Amino acid sequence: MYKEKRLHPATIFFNFLQFLKEFALPIILGLFTLRGQALLYLIFILGAIFLVILSFSVASWYRFTYRVEDEELRIEHGIFIRKKRYISINRIQSINLTQSVFHRIFKLVKVQVETAGGGEGAEVSLKAVTLQDGELLRADIKAKPESIEHSTTEDVPTDYPSDKISVRRLFIAGTTSGSIGVLLAVFAFLISQAEQLIPDDFFDQSVQWIIGLSLTLIIGLGIILLIVLWLLGIAGTMIKYGNFTITKYKNELFITRGLLEKKQITIPLKRIQAVGIDESILRQPFGFAEVYVEVAGGSLEKGEDFSTVLFPILKREEIEAFLEKYLPTYKSPSEELHTLPKRGMWYYLVRSSVLFLIITSVILYFLPQFIWITVVLLLIGLLYGFLKYKDSGYNINHKHVTVRYRRGLSRSTIRIFHNRLQAVEIKQHKVERMQALASVKLSIIGLLGSGTHYHVKEMEGKEAERLFDWYSYRKRDEANSNIYS
Numbered sequence: 071m072y073k074e075k076r077l078h079p080a081t082i083f084f085n086f087l088q089f090l091k092e093f094a095l096p097i098i099l100g101l102f103t104l105r106g107q108a109l110l111y112l113i114f115i116l117g118a119i120f121l122v123i124l125s126f127s128v129a130s131w132y133r134f135t136y137r138v139e140d141e142e143l144r145i146e147h148g149i150f151i152r153k154k155r156y157i158s159i160n161r162i163q164s165i166n167l168t169q170s171v172f173h174r175i176f177k178l179v180k181v182q183v184e185t186a187g188g189g190e191g192a193e194v195s196l197k198a199v200t201l202q203d204g205e206l207l208r209a210d211i212k213a214k215p216e217s218i219e220h221s222t223t224e225d226v227p228t229d230y231p232s233d234k235i236s237v238r239r240l241f242i243a244g245t246t247s248g249s250i251g252v253l254l255a256v257f258a259f260l261i262s263q264a265e266q267l268i269p270d271d272f273f274d275q276s277v278q279w280i281i282g283l284s285l286t287l288i289i290g291l292g293i294i295l296l297i298v299l300w301l302l303g304i305a306g307t308m309i310k311y312g313n314f315t316i317t318k319y320k321n322e323l324f325i326t327r328g329l330l331e332k333k334q335i336t337i338p339l340k341r342i343q344a345v346g347i348d349e350s351i352l353r354q355p356f357g358f359a360e361v362y363v364e365v366a367g368g369s370l371e372k373g374e375d376f377s378t379v380l381f382p383i384l385k386r387e388e389i390e391a392f393l394e395k396y397l398p399t400y401k402s403p404s405e406e407l408h409t410l411p412k413r414g415m416w417y418y419l420v421r422s423s424v425l426f427l428i429i430t431s432v433i434l435y436f437l438p439q440f441i442w443i444t445v446v447l448l449l450i451g452l453l454y455g456f457l458k459y460k461d462s463g464y465n466i467n468h469k470h471v472t473v474r475y476r477r478g479l480s481r482s483t484i485r486i487f488h489n490r491l492q493a494v495e496i497k498q499h500k501v502e503r504m505q506a507l508a509s510v511k512l513s514i515i516g517l518l519g520s521g522t523h524y525h526v527k528e529m530e531g532k533e534a535e536r537l538f539d540w541y542s543y544r545k546r547d548e549a550n551s552n553i554y555s
Contacts, residue, residue, distance in 0.1 A: 074135045078198040080176045081134075085127040085197070086120075087172070136196065138210045143183065145194060157193065161185045163341060164322075165208045169201075169332035179204040183211075212336075231395050235314040235382060243311065243360075243383040244304030246352040311382045318396050323380070337378060341366050343490045343514040343522070345400045346377060347389060347483040354481065357386045361393075364484075364522055366515040400470070400485055407463030407474055414507050414528030415459045422455030423448060464526050464533075466540050473512060473524050484524050490514055492521065494541040496534050508534035 090097075097116065126149065134147040143162070145155040168180040181204045183194040199207070235243075312329035323337040344364040353359060361384060362377040384392055394401040430444035458476045465472040471491075474483045493513040502508060509527040 074137045075199075075203065076135055077131060077196060078176065078178050078200060079131065080172075080178055081131045081198040082124070082127045084172065085130070086124060089123050136194075136207075138207065143194065143211065155194075157183070157185060159211055162193075162211055163338055164336035165211060166336060167204050167208070167334040169328075171330050173198065174332070177201055181207060230317050230319050232315065232317040233381070233392075233395075235311065239383050240308050240311060240314070241304065242356075242358065244307030245300075246350060246356065246358060246383075247303055247307045307382075311379075314382055316381060316396065323396060325378075325380070335378065337363065337365060339397070342397070344484050344486040345380075345393065345397060346485075348477075349386075349481045349483075351479040353383075358383050359386055359389065360384075361389060363397075364514060399487070402467065402470070402472070402485065407465045407472065408529075408533065409463050410459060410526075410529055411507070413505055415456070417507075417528045418459035418462075419452055419455040422458060423451035426451035459528075462526060464529065464537070466537055471512065471537065471540070473526055475525065486512060486514060486524075488541065491541060494538055496538055498531070502528070503531075506531040510534050510537055 129149045130147070133149055133152075134145075136143065136145050138144070138159075141159050143157045143159065145157075147153055147155075162183055162185055164184045166182045166184070168182065169178070170180070173179055176198070177200065178198045179201045181194075181196040181199060183196075185193040196204075196207075309329045311327050313332075314327040315325070317324045317326075321339045323339065325333075325335040325337065327333055327335075342363045343366050346362045346364065348360045348362060349358070350360075360382055361380045363380055365378055380396070381392060390401055426447045430448055433440055433444050461474060461476045461481045463474045470485055470487045472483065472485045474481065476482070491512060492515055493511075495511040495513070497509045497511065498507070507528045508531045509525060510529065512524045512526075513521045515521065
């Protein structure tokens with residue numbers, strides 16, 4: 071691809087859509103709140119702004135070119151000031167292709183190039199190129215056979231390890247995703263914002279109508295609302311992870327997912343820092359879990375998670391076979407995690423109950439008649455603390471360390487290789503020293519080159535020292551081997 075190329079002309083349309091997306095709320099508020107001559111002025115101003123934005127979009131598209139030449143990806147752009155950006159192919163870690171609904175209409179793809187130590191966002195983002203040009207660019211940069219490049223878009227070749235999520239498993243993933251809480255928060259926010267747009271008389275009449283309903287009817291409407299939000303959560307998960315496919319080719323993993331917005335993600339194995347297993351509170355009773363990886367460097371796109379999902383849902387007993395297939399070095403024989411000592415349980419109970427104790431004190435002071443609410447809240451706090459204590463554990467293997475803890479309402483298990491650990495830190499306050507307890511913090515390189523940390527609190531002091539020795543002695547052995555080699 072030595073010939074200089076431009077993005078597809080549809081880029082102008084995408085830039086215009088992005089502008090509308092960013093300013094949609096103030097535009098809508100202005101159109102609804104302004105009246106008469108003020109509204110007419112607003113329409114004229116918006117029309118002028120749209121013409122300016124459209125002109126700049128056309129000029130920006132025309133001045134943007136890219137090509138691969140002399141082992142470099144060369145980008146040239148700028149309307150008034152010409153800018154040149156040359157990126158060595160050796161620095162490029164992954165190339166991800168994304169197709170939104172609009173991309174599919176025009177048979178286009180968005181190309182995101184990530185480099186080692188890239189900042190927030192992709193190093194290079196080509197908003198719209200033809201699917202053929204996107205795959206050709208990736209083939210030129212990654213120097214891979216054409217067959218594997220096409221495999222990440224449509225057909226997965228049978229001679230490479232590959233798995234695709236079934237519709238049944240996808241439905242189970244949506245059912246147990248726990249996204250109903252997020253949807254409730256979004257729904258409450260929309261209701262609070264809608265109050266400003268709805269006429270006061272209509273809003274007051276609606277509130278009075280709801281208050282006048284019987285308690286049974288209100289409960290019924292609440293249940294219907296929860297069911298609708300639950301169904302929306304299922305639909306969201308199925309749209310996000312529809313057609314989820316993972317393929318391993320040599321030293322990289324290729325992941326394709328999405329029904330409306332189709333994403334193709336490339337993960338070099340050498341960038342994987344840790345493997346995680348996430349069991350939400352809804353999935354634990356059924357034995358299901360999500361497998362993800364922590365990847366060093368790269369970018370953090372808006373709306374994306376900090377971790378990359380390797381497979382949305384697996385049975386707990388299927389995980390080791392899955393790792394053996396795609397990440398054999400992270401496979402571990404059946405290992406039983408060491409639990410925390412009982413004398414450390416009180417720390418978890420106290421930490422988890424502090425907030426509820428404050429809320430309880432406020433309720434008792436202002437509303438003493440609702441003392442039963444304080445008892446329920448306190449019991450919830452104690453139960454959550456006990457679950458955090460019970461689910462915490464660790465295991466030190468010759469090559470890696472495994473840590474389990476509760477993250478919110480989910481139970482997470484992290485497996486980290488010794489050579490991926492950046493630091494191990496032991497902390498002890500005075501009370502912990504008296505009880506021979508210690509807390510350990512394990513650090514790896516996360517997204518954007520920042521650190522990602524995992525904690526095991528109130529473990530046996532001797533075990534914390536053993537973990538520290540396991541890490542430091544290996545470092546010493548590696549240093550000695552380098553000296554004598």
